[in-house]
Amino acid sequence: MAYLIKPEKPRMKRVKKVVKETESFTTIFFDDEGCKRAKPGQFVMVWLPSVGEVPMSLSNIDVNGLCSITVKPVGPTTTRLCEIKENELIGIRGPYGKGFTLASGRVLLVGGGVGVAALLPLAQHLVKNDSLVTFIIAAKSSKELIEPTHIKELLCPPHYLLIATEDGSRGVKGLATDLLAQVLEQEEYSMVYTCGPEKMMRKVFETAERRRIKIQASLERYIKCGLGICGSCCVGKYLLCKDGPVFESEQLKEVLDEFGKKKRDSSGRFIEL
Amino acid sequence: MPTLNTKLASLELRNPTLLASGILGISADTLEMVFRAGAGAVVTKSISLEPREGHRNPTIVGLEHGLLNAIGLANQGAEAFKEELQKMRGEKRPIIVSIVGRDSEEFAKAAALLDDAPVKAFELNLSCPHVKGYGLELGSDPSSVAEIIKAVKKRTKKPIFVKLSPNVTDVVQIAQVAEEAGADAITATNTIRAMAIDIESFKPILSNKVGGLSGPALKPVALRCVYEIYQQVKIPIIGCGGITGWQDAIEYLLAGARAVQIGTAITYKGLKVFDEVIKGITSYLLKMNFKRVDELVGLSHKA
Numbered sequence: 001m002a003y004l005i006k007p008e009k010p011r012m013k014r015v016k017k018v019v020k021e022t023e024s025f026t027t028i029f030f031d032d033e034g035c036k037r038a039k040p041g042q043f044v045m046v047w048l049p050s051v052g053e054v055p056m057s058l059s060n061i062d063v064n065g066l067c068s069i070t071v072k073p074v075g076p077t078t079t080r081l082c083e084i085k086e087n088e089l090i091g092i093r094g095p096y097g098k099g100f101t102l103a104s105g106r107v108l109l110v111g112g113g114v115g116v117a118a119l120l121p122l123a124q125h126l127v128k129n130d131s132l133v134t135f136i137i138a139a140k141s142s143k144e145l146i147e148p149t150h151i152k153e154l155l156c157p158p159h160y161l162l163i164a165t166e167d168g169s170r171g172v173k174g175l176a177t178d179l180l181a182q183v184l185e186q187e188e189y190s191m192v193y194t195c196g197p198e199k200m201m202r203k204v205f206e207t208a209e210r211r212r213i214k215i216q217a218s219l220e221r222y223i224k225c226g227l228g229i230c231g232s233c234c235v236g237k238y239l240l241c242k243d244g245p246v247f248e249s250e251q252l253k254e255v256l257d258e259f260g261k262k263k264r265d266s267s268g269r270f271i272e273l
Numbered sequence: 274m275p276t277l278n279t280k281l282a283s284l285e286l287r288n289p290t291l292l293a294s295g296i297l298g299i300s301a302d303t304l305e306m307v308f309r310a311g312a313g314a315v316v317t318k319s320i321s322l323e324p325r326e327g328h329r330n331p332t333i334v335g336l337e338h339g340l341l342n343a344i345g346l347a348n349q350g351a352e353a354f355k356e357e358l359q360k361m362r363g364e365k366r367p368i369i370v371s372i373v374g375r376d377s378e379e380f381a382k383a384a385a386l387l388d389d390a391p392v393k394a395f396e397l398n399l400s401c402p403h404v405k406g407y408g409l410e411l412g413s414d415p416s417s418v419a420e421i422i423k424a425v426k427k428r429t430k431k432p433i434f435v436k437l438s439p440n441v442t443d444v445v446q447i448a449q450v451a452e453e454a455g456a457d458a459i460t461a462t463n464t465i466r467a468m469a470i471d472i473e474s475f476k477p478i479l480s481n482k483v484g485g486l487s488g489p490a491l492k493p494v495a496l497r498c499v500y501e502i503y504q505q506v507k508i509p510i511i512g513c514g515g516i517t518g519w520q521d522a523i524e525y526l527l528a529g530a531r532a533v534q535i536g537t538a539i540t541y542k543g544l545k546v547f548d549e550v551i552k553g554i555t556s557y558l559l560k561m562n563f564k565r566v567d568e569l570v571g572l573s574h575k576a
Contacts, residue, residue, distance in 0.1 A: 005541075007334075007335025009471070010478065012471060012473040045330070045331075047331055050474075053332075054330065077330075089474050224332045226333070227335075228540065229296050229297060231296075231299040232347070234299070234303055264300075265326070266347060267327070267347055267348060267349055267350070268347065269324055269350075
């Protein structure tokens, strides 16, 4: 029988390296062949035995032979993951979902908070692909700013790395969307990629739409099966784990009553974003 | 061309395939997609009176020949789901709402609440194997089964289907009790109680530890249930369990099912599995010189 997605047990991996990205976020490195072949923007289901399983975008794909996830402590599983030590076991399912499509020419990446992590492999691929990359990295404060060294090194001229914090503790004082508006005034871009708080992404979408620029946004929803069958992660007619997490402008236009406004909780009821 | 139209209690189906409960059926949009893929009818996610969050992840494990799940009956609750169903007011094809409860009162209240929604029939979940107090715990007790069906019948005139578990001592006995209590059809079957353990961490993988096994591994078991139930009850049987291709559907029809539900196979093949099964049944009927799909029902029982 031909499989669309081959359902599997979690692949057990020992944690190879743990890096405290900021005071708030932890990057966990592991070695997995399946993940090395992931496309930027795809995600994995990460099982911490006895604790829980959560969806995570890959923040490094085959960098020095390793892959990683970058975790923000928001619930019981992510909090425990942030305390993980080298050599502990995690289970990996995936990579799942539709990742980013590489655009050529001058491209803009807009990342907010932990959302920056999902854009890191994309930035590397775009640079390797000879695109011209401008990356806006934004956060509430320097405590939540993801600025990995390898990205700073990657995005030297002709590429740009722009930093903004709401409280001005690092970079320009302001929101990602403020910087976005300024940047779009100055240059033409063939594509905008974004990942971060959904209200921010909604604004990025609207700003880009006004200038007729296409975007690709990586969204987040409550995920249970990751295989496209339970329906928990639905956004309108789309299943985030299968049709996303990356959605293009044309798709976002079809789910405007939800995008940036509401999402379903674990029972399936709508809650305000 | 052979006709695939079939009747299930008073429901008219354009073909004998239905979406199984628990797969995709939590929102109007996703149910719509299944109709567009060709399903003759859909069975929604099991709906309880109050909203349920379900179990924590991991809730799904892929195994060699099937899926292990312990989603935990996560659902919006009857009030919220009724609003969801209103979005499908114009749908002509049958929407069957699965309902679940801990006792006859909860079942009856859920049915009463949902009765004036766009619902053509109710499927009673008396077989979920992984939530304490629900499903199998009630469905393995004949007197609970009878009590629940009778209580629901007092609150709705719509057809009542009953989904049974293969994890009982005698599924035929339960089916007979259901028929006597007034059920209009039997869905055979729900998943098998099962589990998986990770040998590196030594831990059961599902957070609930025990879940339900579906997919190809379930098929020979559920098929046997259909065959044996057909010998003893007159109401229609809907076959459910591991149908991934048209040949599986035919087996179930020959065993005595009037229609089949497809669920887990959507993981493997996507929604186009419905089209594949419908086309396969049609070709089979043509090749074997049958004019109507219901000519197949129960044929394997003929001497």
